[in-house]
Amino acid sequence: MSTGIDHLAVREPKLSSPMHFGVEQPLEGFGLDGLFPTGASGFHDGTEVPLDIALALVRIMLRDGGAWCRLEAEDAFAVHVGWDQYLYIGSSQPCEEALARTRALGLFPERLGASSYEVETDGDDIQRPGDxxxxxxxxxxxxxxxxxxxxxxxxxxxxxxxxxxxxxxxxxxxxxxxxxxxxxxxxxxxxxxxxxxxxxxxx
Known part of the structure; x- marks a missing residue:
C-alpha cells in the first residue's frame, strides 16, 4: 500500500562542523549545490521538496556528505539517517510491497516501534516566536x-x-x-x- 506522498518537508536541518570525524570528507557545498533553485540557502526548516530531491538528500546523508535533516509528511511518512548510518523510515501505512522489494535487493529491513533517534522535547521548553x-x-x-x-x-x-x-x-x-x-x-x-x-x- 502506498502512502500517496509526493513531497516531504525538511526538518531540523544541520550542516557538518569544520571539525569532521567521519570516514569521508564532506562534499563541496555540503552536497547541496544544484538541489535548490536558490542554492544552499533553500535548505532550511520547513522547505518542501519533491521526492527526487528528498532521495538526493538521503543519499547525501548516507554518504556523510555534510548535510543532514529529517524528511517528513506530518502523520503520514518520515525518513532520516541515524548517526549509525542506518536508514529509519516511518509510515502510516504498512507498505508491504516496499518491504518485499527491499528484501529482494538484498537488504534487511527490521520493524521498530519507533526510531532510536526520535525527537524528544522537554515539556518545559518554551520557544518564543519571532513575531x-x-x-x-x-x-x-x-x-x-x-x-x-x-x-x-x-x-x-x-x-x-x-x-x-x-x-x-x-x-x-x-x-x-x-x-x-x-x-x-x-x-x-x-x-x-x-x-x-x-x-x-x-x-
Missing part, C-alpha cells in the same frame, strides 16, 4: 542600547551575525531565513583597551 511583538521589543532594545547584534542560526551548525540599528532592523528581518533560530546580543564596543583589560592575566 511582531518580538521585533517591537527588539527595536526598543536596540534604541535603548541594550541590544546590537542578532545571531541567526539558519541551520544547525551554521549561523551569521547581523549588526542592528534602528535604521537597519527592518532590512535584517526581511533577509532572515524562514524558521531560523534567533539570539540577541549586546552591541560591540569600540573600547578595545577596556576589553583587553578585562581579560584574565593567565591563560
Amino acid at each position: 511582531d511583538e518580538f521585533w517591537s521589543g527588539l527595536l526598543w532594545a536596540v534604541a535603548s542600547g541594550r541590544a546590537g547584534i542578532l545571531e541567526e542560526t539558519y541551520v544547525e551548525g551554521a549561523s551569521r551575525g547581523h549588526r542592528l540599528t534602528r535604521d537597519t532592523i527592518d532590512t535584517v528581518r526581511a533577509g532572515l531565513a524562514p524558521r531560523a533560530r534567533l539570539a540577541v546580543w549586546p552591541d560591540l564596543t569600540s573600547d578595545i583597551a577596556a576589553v583587553l583589560g578585562a581579560l584574565p592575566t593567565e591563560g
Whole structure:
C-alpha cells in the first residue's frame, strides 16, 4: 500500500562542523549545490521538496556528505539517517510491497516501534516566536542600547551575525531565513583597551 506522498518537508536541518570525524570528507557545498533553485540557502526548516530531491538528500546523508535533516509528511511518512548510518523510515501505512522489494535487493529491513533517534522535547521548553511583538521589543532594545547584534542560526551548525540599528532592523528581518533560530546580543564596543583589560592575566 502506498502512502500517496509526493513531497516531504525538511526538518531540523544541520550542516557538518569544520571539525569532521567521519570516514569521508564532506562534499563541496555540503552536497547541496544544484538541489535548490536558490542554492544552499533553500535548505532550511520547513522547505518542501519533491521526492527526487528528498532521495538526493538521503543519499547525501548516507554518504556523510555534510548535510543532514529529517524528511517528513506530518502523520503520514518520515525518513532520516541515524548517526549509525542506518536508514529509519516511518509510515502510516504498512507498505508491504516496499518491504518485499527491499528484501529482494538484498537488504534487511527490521520493524521498530519507533526510531532510536526520535525527537524528544522537554515539556518545559518554551520557544518564543519571532513575531511582531518580538521585533517591537527588539527595536526598543536596540534604541535603548541594550541590544546590537542578532545571531541567526539558519541551520544547525551554521549561523551569521547581523549588526542592528534602528535604521537597519527592518532590512535584517526581511533577509532572515524562514524558521531560523534567533539570539540577541549586546552591541560591540569600540573600547578595545577596556576589553583587553578585562581579560584574565593567565591563560
